[in-house]
Amino acid sequence: MRLTSAILELDWQEVEARTKRFISDYLEKAKAKGILVSLSGGLDSCTVAALSALAVGGAKVLGLILPEEETYSKRDIQHAKLLAEKFQFEIQQCDITPTLKALYHTIPVFDHSEKVCKGNLKARTRIIYVYYYANKFNLIVCGSSDKSEVMMGYFTKWGDVAADIHPVMDLYKTQVRKLAQQVGVPQEIIAKPSTPALWPGQLAETELGIKYDQLDLMLYGLEHFMHPEEIATQLRVKETLVENVKKRWLDMEHKRQMILTTKLEYRTVGWDFRLPRSFAKL
Amino acid sequence: MKDTVTVALAQMSCRRGDKPENLKKMKTLIIQAKKESAELIVFPELSLTGYVVKDQIYELAENIPGSSTTIIEALAKENKIHVVFGMPELSEKTHATIYNTSVLVGPKGLIGTYRKMYLPTHSVFEEKRYFRQGYQTATFNTELGKIGLIICYDIFFPEVARLTRLEGAQLIVCISASPGVRKAFFETLTMARAMENTAFLAYVNLVGVEDGLQFWGGSRLVGPNGKVLAQAKYDEEDLVVDSFSYSDIRPVEAFVPTLKDLRPELFDELKKMAQKL
Numbered sequence: 001m002r003l004t005s006a007i008l009e010l011d012w013q014e015v016e017a018r019t020k021r022f023i024s025d026y027l028e029k030a031k032a033k034g035i036l037v038s039l040s041g042g043l044d045s046c047t048v049a050a051l052s053a054l055a056v057g058g059a060k061v062l063g064l065i066l067p068e069e070e071t072y073s074k075r076d077i078q079h080a081k082l083l084a085e086k087f088q089f090e091i092q093q094c095d096i097t098p099t100l101k102a103l104y105h106t107i108p109v110f111d112h113s114e115k116v117c118k119g120n121l122k123a124r125t126r127i128i129y130v131y132y133y134a135n136k137f138n139l140i141v142c143g144s145s146d147k148s149e150v151m152m153g154y155f156t157k158w159g160d161v162a163a164d165i166h167p168v169m170d171l172y173k174t175q176v177r178k179l180a181q182q183v184g185v186p187q188e189i190i191a192k193p194s195t196p197a198l199w200p201g202q203l204a205e206t207e208l209g210i211k212y213d214q215l216d217l218m219l220y221g222l223e224h225f226m227h228p229e230e231i232a233t234q235l236r237v238k239e240t241l242v243e244n245v246k247k248r249w250l251d252m253e254h255k256r257q258m259i260l261t262t263k264l265e266y267r268t269v270g271w272d273f274r275l276p277r278s279f280a281k282l
Numbered sequence: 283m284k285d286t287v288t289v290a291l292a293q294m295s296c297r298r299g300d301k302p303e304n305l306k307k308m309k310t311l312i313i314q315a316k317k318e319s320a321e322l323i324v325f326p327e328l329s330l331t332g333y334v335v336k337d338q339i340y341e342l343a344e345n346i347p348g349s350s351t352t353i354i355e356a357l358a359k360e361n362k363i364h365v366v367f368g369m370p371e372l373s374e375k376t377h378a379t380i381y382n383t384s385v386l387v388g389p390k391g392l393i394g395t396y397r398k399m400y401l402p403t404h405s406v407f408e409e410k411r412y413f414r415q416g417y418q419t420a421t422f423n424t425e426l427g428k429i430g431l432i433i434c435y436d437i438f439f440p441e442v443a444r445l446t447r448l449e450g451a452q453l454i455v456c457i458s459a460s461p462g463v464r465k466a467f468f469e470t471l472t473m474a475r476a477m478e479n480t481a482f483l484a485y486v487n488l489v490g491v492e493d494g495l496q497f498w499g500g501s502r503l504v505g506p507n508g509k510v511l512a513q514a515k516y517d518e519e520d521l522v523v524d525s526f527s528y529s530d531i532r533p534v535e536a537f538v539p540t541l542k543d544l545r546p547e548l549f550d551e552l553k554k555m556a557q558k559l
Contacts, residue, residue, distance in 0.1 A: 018462060018496055021517065025491040267337070274336040276298060277493050 001224060003217045003234045008175050012182035019167045019179070020055035026165050027056055027140055034060035036139040038130050038160070039083070039091065040197060041065070041076030044144035046083045046189045047180040048167055052142050054183060058088030064133055065093040066126045068100055071197040079189050086186065092133070096125050119198025123159030131162075140164045148173040148212060151219050152245070153252025154204065160196070161255075172216035210241070218245050287426050287453070288525040290315035290323040291501040293514040295490025298332030299342060305330070305353050308367065311521055312357050318523040322364040322426055326457050326488035326497075327434050328382065330369035333459040334492035339412050343372035343380045346395055351385060358387045364426055366486075368433065368457045371395065373414070382413045384431045384457050386422055396420035396431035400439050406461065406495060407435075421449035427528055430481075434458040437471045437485075440478065447479040447541070452528050454479065458487040462498040462517075469500065477508035480535045482526050489519055506534040 001007070027035060035056060037049040053061045065080050067073070077093070084091045103121060104110050112118065134141045143163025145155055150169055155161045168176050173194065180190045194204040194212070205211055210218075214235060221231040221242075228242040235242075254260075259270045267273040292311045297303040308325060315323040327333065330350055331342045344350055350369060358365045364387065371383035381397040397416025401409035419442055421430040430446025432454060437443065443454050454475065460468050468485070476483040483504045488497040501514040503524050512524035535541065 017517070021496060022491060022494060276334050276336050276338065 001221070001226065003221050003226075003231065005174070005213065005217070007220060008172060008216060009178070010175065012178055015171070015179055016051070016054075016182050019051050023052055023055040023142065023165070023167055027060070030140055030164075032140045033138045034062060034140070035142045036062050036064060036130060036134050036137075037142050037144065038126060039063035039065050039080045041073070041079035041083075041189070042192065042197075043173075043180055043185070043190060043194060044146050044168065044176055046079065046185050047176055047183065048142055048144040049083060049089065050087050050180070050183045050185050051167055053087035053089045058090075061087075061089035062133065062137070062139060063089055063091040064130060065091055066096050066129055067093070068095065068122060069097045070200055071122075071202075073197070076197070079186070079192075082186055083189065086184070094129055096122070096129060099125055099128075115199050119196070119202075120156045120159055122198055123156035123196070127159055127162045134164075142167060143169070145169050146173050146176045147171055148216055148219060149204075150256060151223075151249050151252070152208060152215070153248060153255045154196070154208060155255065156196075156198075157255050157258065172219060173212040174216045210245070215245065218242055219249065222246055222249055283427050283528070284425065285529050286525055286527045288319050288321050288523060289453075289484050289503060290318065290320035291484060291486050291503065291512065291514050291520075291522045291524075292323050292325045293486060293489055293499045293501040293518075293520045293522070294325060294329060295488065295497075295519055296326075296329055296332035296492075298492060299335055299338055300332075301330055301342065301350060304332070305350065308354070308365075309357055312361050312363060312365065314521055315523060316361045316363055318521075320363060320523050322366070322429075322484075324455055324457060324484050324486040324501075325365070325367035326486050326501075327368040327384070327459040328370065329367050329457070329488070332492055333488060333497070334495060335370075336408075336412075339370050339380060340378055343370035345374050346371050346383065346385060347392055348372075351387065351392055354385070354387050355391050359389050359391070362389045364388045364393075364424060366429075366431065366455050366457060368459075370413075371397065379414050380412060381416060382409060382433060383416075384420075384433050384455070386424070386429065386431060386455075388424055393424055394420055394422045394431075396433065398433040398436060399442060400435045402435040409435075419445040419449065421446045421451045427452055430454045432456045434460060437468065437475055440475065443475040443479055443481075443483075447481050452481050452531060454481050454483045456483060456485045458485060459497060460487050461495045465498045465500060465516075472502060472504050473508040473510070476504040476506055477538070478540055480506040480531055480538065480540060482506060482528075482531075486514075489517060506531045507538075 035052040039045050141163045143166040145161050232239040232242045371381040373379040384396045386393040399416045403410035428450045430451030472485045486501040489499040500516050502510050503512040512522050514520035514522045
């Protein structure tokens, strides 16, 4: 297997069709009124919002913009608005700063200097807003996590990853970019560097310590059972870099399978209590 | 034996776990197919229940004959049509031994069943967890000629279709629940199985989305030379009716005589080597 960007190519028209079908089918079976996307103005959420609007019509999509003062980005909000205008869906904006400040003040052990804890608090606070809107208006929450983030565990447990469905979770970041082009997400959004926006100046590639172009090929190789040594040789990088990616890839499974209990009884959730996700008679 | 047969490929989506609803849909399709002069209608694998039912299979499986086959028998009789459909079959000797079964019913009642021999248990599939494998191929003499039954993943193992052909089947019916990522395999293998056996092959796949798995449809009738004679839409429900003539096998069999040229002695070697894999 040759690890070049060509290996990540798919039939993007087919991927678009399947992703839209997945969204519309889920919405129909759930008998909900529409789709809610937490819209950061970044690549992933804009792609998912565009796909949702194309799948079920913009009238059934709500984009929720949830800025806060420390990471406030006028450009991201403009991008979210630009996308909403192009794909004809409604947006609402809630400034979550007062809620965050209330949390900072009421958590006795809160420490501003612990940026990961604080950042995760922001991600989880956003989800409180998201699910309030979803409950109130009977909407399905459409998440926008991609496979690169999920395999690296680069997300907040019970935070940004919380959603009813994740239409692009089987696509690596560089593949999401291709899908975004296919569905017509504006180029200025596609070209932006990715950021979880949990603290000022945070950039995904800087934090991960690797460019997505290279990371995605490593992850693809690992997914296809390639040995780190072979991946490193092909990508002309140090084997330790691939080993570190693999370690994280393995260590983060606890964030991907979030319900774990010990077996005590006949059928156990997460192990052998296997039921379909169903909206039918079952 | 009849020379020309009209077959309906009934590419349906299922309401999971809802047997009455699926039977209702089958009834509508049977009536429609009959209006279009079909003599045989084929439904997808596990069309009675849907494919992704997991532990609920224990509540859904039925004996054969049983209440669902009785309903299909009545429909076949009323509409003077043959029907092939898929269902989870509960062994009559046990309480939780289930087969993934293809059922063939004619206007005069139940003709026979085939229990899937190759149960995929890899990737997204977990069939061995729930089903016992079948041990015999199945070929039945019918008013529509000799029909061999296979199911989905069986098509990856040429010996299954070959055995039905050697038992005399000239029409091989393959019911399926294949997700989209495997489309290219099935499009190739349906043609290959028809060609190498110089037989007609009717492939009927599920459509719809079940727990995120998207079944691609693309059901087809393939001629003994590998030519696709009729094809249903991709990813949507469809009913395609087409006719074929068994007499078309002769020129193909004379041109590429794969059955005449069979080398049985290789099968012994194949068995030996397979055991040493």
